[in-house]
Amino acid sequence: MSRFEFPLPALHVSTDEINIETKDRYDGSFVVKNAGSGTLTGQILSRCPGLTFDPAEWEGNNQTITYTFNAAKAGIKTGESVEGHAYITTSGGETRLPITARLTKMSVLTAEGLTIANLQDFFEYAKTHPAQARRLFVDSEFYMLLLALGYKYMEVYESLHKDSNRERAMDNFFILSGLKNKTTISVISDRNLEFMQKPGDNRILYGSIVVKKSDCGYIDAPIVLQSASTWLNCYASRFIQSDFDENLEATLNFSIDPSTIFGKYAREVVTIGTDEVEIVYRRTAPVIFRMNRTAFKYEDKGMLEIINNTGADMKVELFCQESYVRFSARSYIVGAYSEIPFDIKLSAFLAAQLFFRKLPYMKTELEVRVVLPGQMYKKNIPLTVGEWYS
DSSP, X not given: OOSSOOOOOOEEESOSOEEEEESSEEEEEEEEEESSSSOOEEEEEEESTTEEEEOSEEESSEEEEEEEEEHHHHTOOTTOEEEEEEEEEETTEEEEEEEEEEEOSXXXXXXXXXXXXSHHHHHHHHHHOHHHHHHHHTSHHHHHHHHHHTOTTXXXXXXXXXXXXXXXXXXXXXXXXXXXXXXXXXXXXXXXXXXEEOTTOOXXXXXXXXXXXXXXXXXXXXXXXXXXXXXXXXXXXXEEGGGOOTTSEEEEEEEEOGGGOOSXXXXXXXXXXXXXXXXXXXXXXXXXXXESOSEEOSEEEEEEEEEEOSSSOEEEEEEOSSTTEEESOSEEEEOSEEEEEEEEEOOHHHHHHHHHXXXXXXXXXXXXXXXXXXXXXXXXXXXXXXXXOO
């Protein structure tokens, strides 16, 4: 016995059954693939009167099998049907395809040479030839085909037939006939969009929302701003059929006008179909102060980070009532960003006091003042100093 196992072919067939409705002759196809390794070889045997396959034998890992049904050779009359099976035997396994063929009273031959003998045929035809299908939908020949098929919603069809919006009429027809569900759209881009600007910056901001249809069916979906905000301008009020590309995707572009926002924060929710997108606008604080940490040892170093969003140089003044917090200067000129170091260093006298009083820690505040022409920002930052052990 070999120590190695060699992967074998595995049969995969693109269909589980064959259903045929035709007036006299019908052509179709399916694909046989190898889902394993090696090379697939096989043959197909028809056990249905009037149905033949080509090729009947093959060797290859991706083989298209065409089949032809001939009602005359099957020996059936209009309204009758025949059932049978096809056996596929390959080096990668075997399968049995059920077959049902029904001879309808009539069929429609399209300009492309395609035979439409039932609703499924028409549905597939509409996917590949939408403009031609819309014309056929209101043609008297299609009306007669529905009568021959015994279509049970003829009154509804006659009403849809009068709708000038053919795309909508056909989509409702397919939904009514159980061939498809109602077409929906969903947001495929980020559903939480946030925009930030520095103080005084009122430039127009731009963004987009990408949506996708569930299928190629008809769509007419309103785009609604829940709060009817005037600062958010959507460049469309609804999505319609022509907005979508071949990938069934469409883009909603929008802009934000900060000059109409009277505050530091604004929020709006855009509803598209059943999906919602939240759009948030924020103005950053003029000055942001951040400490590398707020707890320090008796002998330690710290860093005060200053972010200047004003767009101009500013003067920063630093104060602390406790002498053990030491900066190299009392004031600094800060541009867009600065890091100001400081030391925590107790005097010998204070260290002795702490020892005798047995204080585990002390608390104080760092007072920061920012002076700008005509205005001042002030912030107190708490500090804790103690004997911490790692």
